Amino acid sequence: MKSIYFILALGISFVATAQNKIIGTVTDADQKPLANVIVSLPEIHKETVTNETGNFTLNTIPQGNFKISFSLVGFERKILSVSVITSETTVNISLAPSITHMDEVIVSTAFNKIQSQNVMKVEHQNIKSLQQKGAATLIEGLATIPGVSQVSTGTSIGKPVIRGLSGNRVLVYTQGVRLENQQFGEEHGLGLNDAGVESVEVIKGPASLLYGSDALGGVLYFNPEKFANSGDWSGDFSQRLFSNTLGSNSSLGLKTSGEHWKFLVRGSYNSHADYQIADGDRVTNTRFNETDLKAGIGYNSSVFSSVLRYNFNKLNLGIPEEGISSAQFGFASGAEQSKGRDVLYPRQGVDNHILSLHNTFYFKTSKLDADLGYIFNDRSEFEDSNVAVLHMELATFNYDVKYYLPKLGKLETIVGVQGMNQTNRNFGEELLIPNALTNDFGVFGTTNYEWKSNVIQAGLRFDNRKISTENHGLVGEEGYFEALKRNFNSFNASLGYKTNFAENVTMRLNIASGFRAPNLAELTSNGVHEGSNRYEIGNADLKNEQNVQTDLNLEYKSSHFELFANGFYNHINDYIYISPNGSVIDGNNVYDYVQANARLYGGEAGIHFHPHPLDWLHLYSSFETVIGEKDNGDALPLIPANRWNTTFRGEFNIKNWWTAGFATVNIESVFDQNNYSAFETKTNDYTLVNLSLGGKINIGKTHFNLNLNGNNIFDKRYVSHLSRLKADGIPNMGRNIVLGLNFMI
The missing domain is CATH 2.60.40.1120 (Carboxypeptidase-like, regulatory domain)
Structure with missing residues (x-):
């Protein structure tokens, strides 16, 4: 600090x-x-x-x-x-x-190019466009991006999946710093609110060169909302209502800027009852309440700029699997159907604080970027009273310093250091992981050379992670943790090439390696994992997961037609997974953490058709697939099913009172998932139809944005392969009507 x-x-x-x-x-x-x-x-x-x-x-x-x-x-x-x-x-x-989509500036990659100049294909989505799809939470909106899915536990808990990899294999950045919130746990969600977030960028592949450990599978990079323009001030109030969960999401933001100083503040409150399945019943204790506060201060002069941001997020959410009766589709035994918002037991209480400071120093022909972050995650679980049986505090300080060397002709070069100091402490009766200290240090360099329509980008990086844990408990009993000291090292490299075959045809080819050090749960577990009724035993001898991925991206763009095709092959050495060892402890099957080589491959393809002279009509269609398997042919867990998504979008203006209007019909078809791991079952196919209508309404001096959605409009009964409630036969959400209003103050 x-x-x-x-x-x-x-x-x-x-x-x-x-x-x-x-x-x-x-x-x-x-x-x-x-x-x-x-x-x-x-x-x-x-x-x-x-x-x-x-x-x-x-x-x-x-x-x-x-x-x-x-x-x-x-x-x-x-x-x-x-x-x-x-x-x-x-x-x-x-x-x-x-008349096609606007080319966006990509912040998550090293040289901040617009996408058409970027050597790496990065998915960029404005949060406003995700909200227009009627998503109840941020992770639900992210799951509509091709190649991105979510592992969900009801509506309140969602974990991102990028091309079949999730958990600690996907790194999340917010406010320019890496988010650390005990993400190893199956019931630990993203913990971010979409209010005050401008956009998200998705790197689908190893990004260890820029971000170090845990970016083996990809990166979600959230860009915070911008400050007001110099000399301006503005405010907005938004309200969204959700019919299925009787939910309400309110947000109020204010910001102002002078020539040197900038200020903004935003407060949000999100509250949902239990979600409703297609037959009208509710899934008990999927309710949650969320409070979110964001603030920022910026300063710039002719030699320096600095931005300090703070985010506080408070979650009170139910855990639905305790006491579930599968015959009743997830209703707590003996519990009456309820539309209440007061969270029942068992529940989680999570307080998350994110403090970030971004500084840039200018030296005429070069510059220095320094990002500092402090994240404090306070997580408690309550079984049947307000006394926490599990209470973990995770404090993380991280730094990221990059020096942009003077440009030599068309050659741009960045060198940098990154690091993290992390302390985990336990205060509850139960321990998932022991008290521990983690230290990361990495050094890297990357260079970009551009000529005509060609770009070559290459880089090299070295990382070191040190983990030390404390001894706890009695030898041979549940909850015993032996003191551990481990040291993990890794060299990683990347090489990318982008070119235009013709005026409208672009190709990108990238080869990159990545790594992930085993997390504390994988190294040290010794107890029953309540969510899955498994007795899990960690392996202190686990090695790094190390992967190499090849990506090929082809794009064609003209005035009225766009086509893209992305293919990838990802080989992972020493992939970490759990496997039964045949023994039983206290009625629970015992599972060990083991390693084997694995591979994932697949990709995404899609079109955007904008027919002339029907300039108001757009057709978007995409298909995505991923196959994940160990070298022996066994399927990996939590691999999303193939998905085909098609959207018809019409744009219109009705005189001056309804401008920037739009109406969409979306058809999402999810195929059978027949490739499933030993702990999963087959999932049947399903098709959902979603509708939306919106635009800017002008009535006299009153102006507001309107968004009306009908998701799963035909109230289809279905189960997602990545739903953690699937094992109990609990369907996903039924029909949900969403009304959103945004007023400029």
Whole structure:
């Protein structure tokens, strides 16, 4: 914590040495001025819009090299490199029309390119577009992205799955720092609220080069909402209502910005009753309540910029599997059907604090980025009273320092160090894992070379993880943990190439390695896992999981048609899984953590058709598949079924009172899952139909955004293969009508 305050104070002590600015004009292909073009320098959190004559001004710009972005709906996004070496720099630009999707700036990769220039295929989704699909939670919205699924326990607990890998194999970043919240547990959800989140980027493949251990399967990178433009202030209030869970999600945000200082704050409250299945019954204790607070302070001068953000998330959620009767589809024995929101026992209480500080120092031809993060996760489980039987506190301090070397022609290079110090402490009667200390340290370098339509990117990294645990309990009894000291090392590399075969055809080929050190549960477990009634025994001799993945991406884009195809092959050495050893303890089968080589392969393919002259109509269709198996041919667990998703979207304006209107019909077809592990069963196919309608409503001086959804509109009874309630025969959610309103203050 002292380090955070020291760097913040150091940054604010810098005094602006010059008032540099960027001015310019944006026009269309016929040299007519374009108004309302968003002009931004994301590196220093500067943004403005062009006026009616197409002119813009960005003040208080440091000296150095920057990427300036120009975007307007209906036109191609452009990114220009600009060198600010004098007090006034002029940038004039023309934008070409485009009626397909807007090219986005990718933050999660090293060089912050727009997607069309990026050597790695990254899925980018605005949270607003996910909310338009009527998702009740953030992870539910993420599961609509091709290649992304969720392991769910009702509506309140969801864990992301990327191409068949989940848990500690998927790394989550928020506010620029890695999220640590005891994610090894099957009943431990994401713990993030979508309010105050601008967008999400999904890296589908090993990203250990940039992020170290636990990025073996991929990365979810959440970008927080932007500050207001300089000299502006704004506020908004949103309300969403959910018919199925009788749920309510409210959010209020305020923000203002001056030339140097920026402020924002947002509060949200989310409350849901038990979810309802297709026949009208409710699944007892799937209810939850969530409080979320986000705040941010930003400062920038001509030599320095800094952003301090804080997020507090409080969850009170039911655990439905205790006392479940499968014959009653998940209703607690003897419990009456209830629409109440007061969480029953057993339940979880989770408090999560995230404090992040992002600093950038500018040195004319180079720059230094320093990200510091402190995460405090307080997790308790209550069986039948307010006395916690399980109480864990996880404190994590992490740092990420990158130096961007002076550019040599078309060669860009970054070197950096990353690390983490983590302490886990137990205070309850039961222990899932022992008290432990984890230290990570990594050093890396990556370089990017671009010429014409070609890009080559390569990198190398070394990581070290040290884990030490305390002795606890009595030898031979449940809950005994022997003191452990382990040291894990790994070298990883990546190589990527992007080129345009023709004006409209792009190819990306990437080969990368990744690793994951075994987590504390895998190393030390000694007890009954209540959710699955297994007695699990850890293995202190486990080795790193180490993988190599090859990705091939092909894209075709024209004015009215887009096509993409992604294929991957992922080989994992020493994949960690549990296996029965044939013995029984206290009526529970005993499982050991063991290792074997494994492979996953598959991909995603899709189209976007925008027929002319029906400029209001869009057709999106995608198919995704993944196969996961050990080298002996046995299937891996938690592999999502093949999925085909098709959406028809119409866009319209009704005079001036309903603008940016849209209506969609979505058909989601999930195939049989016949490839399942020894602990799973076959899952039947199903098809869901979802509808949505929305837009901006203008009534006099009142303006608000409307979103109306009908999910599973035909009230289909189905079970997802990745639902943890599947083993008890409990179906997923039935029909859900969602009404969302957003008012600008």
